[in-house]
Amino acid sequence: MFALVDGNNFYVSCERVFNPLLEGHPVIVLSNNDGCVISRSQEAKQIGFKMAEPAFKRKELIEKHGVAVFSSNYTLYGDMSNRMMRTLEQFSPEVEVYSIDEAFLNLQGICTNLLDYGHNIRATILKNLGLPVGVGIAKTKTLAKIANKMAKKYSGVFVIDSERRLDWALRNTPIEDVWGIGRQYTKLLAKNGVKTAFDFSLLDSNWVKQHMSVVGLRTREELRGVSCMSIETVAKAKRNIATTRAFGKKLSNFTLISEAVSNYAVRCAEKLRKQNSIARFVTIFIHTDPFNPSEQYIYKSITVTMPEPSSSNTEIVKAALAGLEKIFIPNLRYKKAGVIVSDITTEQFVQGNLFESANREKIKQITAVTDKLNGIFGRDMVRLAAQGFSNDWKLKQEKLSPCYTTRWEELPKVKA
DNA sequence: TCTGGGGTCCTAGGACCC
DNA sequence: TCTGGGGTCCTAGGACCC
Numbered sequence: 001m002f003a004l005v006d007g008n009n010f011y012v013s014c015e016r017v018f019n020p021l022l023e024g025h026p027v028i029v030l031s032n033n034d035g036c037v038i039s040r041s042q043e044a045k046q047i048g049f050k051m052a053e054p055a056f057k058r059k060e061l062i063e064k065h066g067v068a069v070f071s072s073n074y075t076l077y078g079d080m081s082n083r084m085m086r087t088l089e090q091f092s093p094e095v096e097v098y099s100i101d102e103a104f105l106n107l108q109g110i111c112t113n114l115l116d117y118g119h120n121i122r123a124t125i126l127k128n129l130g131l132p133v134g135v136g137i138a139k140t141k142t143l144a145k146i147a148n149k150m151a152k153k154y155s156g157v158f159v160i161d162s163e164r165r166l167d168w169a170l171r172n173t174p175i176e177d178v179w180g181i182g183r184q185y186t187k188l189l190a191k192n193g194v195k196t197a198f199d200f201s202l203l204d205s206n207w208v209k210q211h212m213s214v215v216g217l218r219t220r221e222e223l224r225g226v227s228c229m230s231i232e233t234v235a236k237a238k239r240n241i242a243t244t245r246a247f248g249k250k251l252s253n254f255t256l257i258s259e260a261v262s263n264y265a266v267r268c269a270e271k272l273r274k275q276n277s278i279a280r281f282v283t284i285f286i287h288t289d290p291f292n293p294s295e296q297y298i299y300k301s302i303t304v305t306m307p308e309p310s311s312s313n314t315e316i317v318k319a320a321l322a323g324l325e326k327i328f329i330p331n332l333r334y335k336k337a338g339v340i341v342s343d344i345t346t347e348q349f350v351q352g353n354l355f356e357s358a359n360r361e362k363i364k365q366i367t368a369v370t371d372k373l374n375g376i377f378g379r380d381m382v383r384l385a386a387q388g389f390s391n392d393w394k395l396k397q398e399k400l401s402p403c404y405t406t407r408w409e410e411l412p413k414v415k416a
Numbered sequence: 417t418c419t420g421g422g423g424t425c426c427t428a429g430g431a432c433c434c
Numbered sequence: 435t436c437t438g439g440g441g442t443c444c445t446a447g448g449a450c451c452c
Contacts, residue, residue, distance in 0.1 A: 031420035038420070056418040072420085099452045182450050213426055215450075242422060249417095291419055338421090396418090 001114060001137055001161075002231070003105040004144040005088060005121060008132045008152060010101035011039035014080045015070050017130040018404045018412055027068040030055050033246050033396045034071050071397040079405045080129065087128055091121050096231045104141060106231045118157035137161075141229045142222035143169070145179040146197065170198035170223060180219040185212060197223055237275045237344065243267040244338025247393045250289065251334050257286065258321055259388035264339040265313070265320040266380075266387060272311035272341060273371070279341035280309040282319040286327060289335040300327035309345060312363045313370070316341065317386055 007013060011029040016022045026043035030036065037058070040049045047065055049058060055069070062069060081100045088095050094106035111117040118135040125133050136148030138160035146169050151158035160166050176186040178197050188211060194200050201223040209217045218228040243264040251257050261284060272279055285301035304319040320339050370382045380387065402410035 033418090033420070035419050052420080054419040059418095102452080180450065184449065213449085215426065238423075240423070244421065246420070289419090336420095 001107040001139060002141050002144040002227075003092075003107050003118065003121070004098075004136045004141070004148045005103050005105065005125070005133050006136075006148050006152075007084065007101035008134060009039050009041050010081075010131075011070075011072065011077055012041045012044075013131050014077050015068075015073075015401055016041075017080070018401070022068050025068055026065050027070070028055075028062075029070045029072060030399070032072055033248065034398055035246070038072070069399050071400040073401050073403065075403045075406050076401065079403075080131065083129055084125060084131060084133075087125055088121070090124070091117070094231045094233050096233055097235065104144065104231055107137065114159045114161060115157060118151075118159060122156050132156075134158075138166075139225045140222040140227040142179050142219055143225065146170075146173050146177075149173070149177060166225065167198070170201060171196055173197040175200055178219065178223070180215065185216070188212075237277055237346065238271075239344055240340060240342045241268050241271045241279070241344070242338060242340040243271075244285075244336065244340070245395065246336040247334070248396045249392070251393060252331060253392075254328055254330070255388075256390055256392050257328070257334060257337060258324055258386065259390055260393035261286075261320050261324050261337050261339060262317045262384060262386040262388070263380075264337065265317045266384070268339050268341045269311055269313045269316045270371075272316075272344070273367070276347050277344045278309040278311045278347050279306075279316075280343040280345075281305055281341065282316055282323065283340040283342065284320050284323040284327070284338070285340075286324070286334050286337045288332050295333065298329065298332055300329070302327050303342075308360075309343070311347070312367055313384060314363065317384055321386065 012027045015027060015029065022041075024043070025041070026047055026049075027041040028037050028044050028049055029039040031038045031052075034055060036052045036054055037049050038052065040051070044067060047061060047067070049061070049067075055062070061067070077100060084101075085095065085097050085103055088103050088105060092105040092107060092110060096104040098104055107114065107117065114137050118137055122133055122135050125131055133156075134148050134151040135157045136144045136146065136151045137158070138144045138147045143160055143166070147158045147160045150169060150172075160169055173196060175181055175189050175194055175196055176183075178200065181189070181200075189200065194203065201220060203220060205217060205220060208220050212219075221228050245260070245264065247260060251260075265282070268282075281303050283301060283303040285299065287299040288297055289295055290297050302323045304323045306315060306319050310316060316339075373382045374380065402412070404410060404412050
């Protein structure tokens with residue numbers, strides 16, 4: 001049996017933990033740059049806020065209902081997520097962290113009363129962290145996902161443990177709510193008369209394979225109670241790593257854009273080092289505003305191959321800037337840029353270069369020292385000149401809450 | 417004025433190998 | 435009538451997830 005534990009309105013709930021007055025009020029959290037609505041409290045959903053809707057389009061709604069608005073605070077959410085995952089480890093030796101607010105647990109042979117166990121998980125997370133979660137339990141991951149949806153609708157925990165419950169759950173799950181069925185497949189399936197998970201589970205397997213590949217076939221099997229996906233407890237090393245951001249405002253100045261790109265490149269290099277990887281390719285892209293009909297939309301990208309795979313700040317920044325120079329067109333108003341590193345391998349497999357100098361060793365030492373210094377004194381305390389000090393390209397975050405759990409200066413104060 | 421930022425997997429087809 | 439029979443690697447595109 002698998003359990004899926006999923007935070008309710010996770011980002012909103014994280015904000016509420018440290019700001020209990022928000023309880024019962026409509027709250028929304030915005031994406032980077034305060035762009036779209038990406039987390040909504042129950043009250044906000046009822047008022048009519050939709051997922052991923054641009055916030056500026058709902059200004060009246062925000063004002064009319066006195067909605068509490070927050071910029072994304074990933075430092076806070078990431079830390080709360082870690083605490084949640086650590087807590088879940090008490091309940092199973094096999095925990096798969098599936099996303100920032102979700103985890104699968106293998107419950108095979110762990111308990112006799114699954115419903116009680118689910119409620120115990122829920123109560124523990126609520127007590128220890130102040131976060132409400134839903135717990136869905138079933139024979140396959142896909143069914144656990146469905147059970148989780150049911151849990152959130154009803155009492156917080158839902159177990160699919162009989163044919164009768166399975167049948168009921170499948171008949172009451174619209175096809176577009178099934179894990180692995182997105183917009184395109186929903187359209188295709190609707191054309192073929194499939195409206196619910198139940199309908200899909202009855203489809204001919206050859207038809208499914210032909211139209212939806214083995215991925216769709218797995219989903220069909222999982223809905224019928226045949227487990228095709230196991231728990232993956234160790235996170236696999238990423239095969240692509242990206243840092244891409246819209247600028248706080250539109251930019252034309254090459255120097256400013258190159259500072260932004262340098263910083264994104266450094267973030268990529270850090271992520272590589274964190275998983276002990278190196279990359280050979282550095283892709284960089286820039287584009288203008290895709291939403292403004294009065295301006296021509298221009299998107300440019302290029303992939304630079306580094307002489308040797310690397311995870312060093314200097315080398316990745318160098319490659320990224322070389323790419324930027326090639327694709328940059330003056331006098332355009334750019335809205336967004338990004339750096340992606342790929343062809344990633346583990347550091348130990350690095351192919352030695354015959355002509356390699358002592359340079360590599362030196363770069364490694366410098367990286368170790370700067371990482372250590374920045375670890376102690378804060379990100380970018382020691383930085384490349386190319387990263388600059390400008391704020392012009394930085395994110396808009398006008399409603400940022402404090403990093404309550406990760407910065408001494410921002411710890412909440414309690415009067416007792 | 418204002419529209420996010422990450423990722424994965426699968427398939428088909430072409431180039432190339434012996 | 436019959437035209438060898440395996441392979442691998444790469445890329446683009448399409449689907450999906452949170």
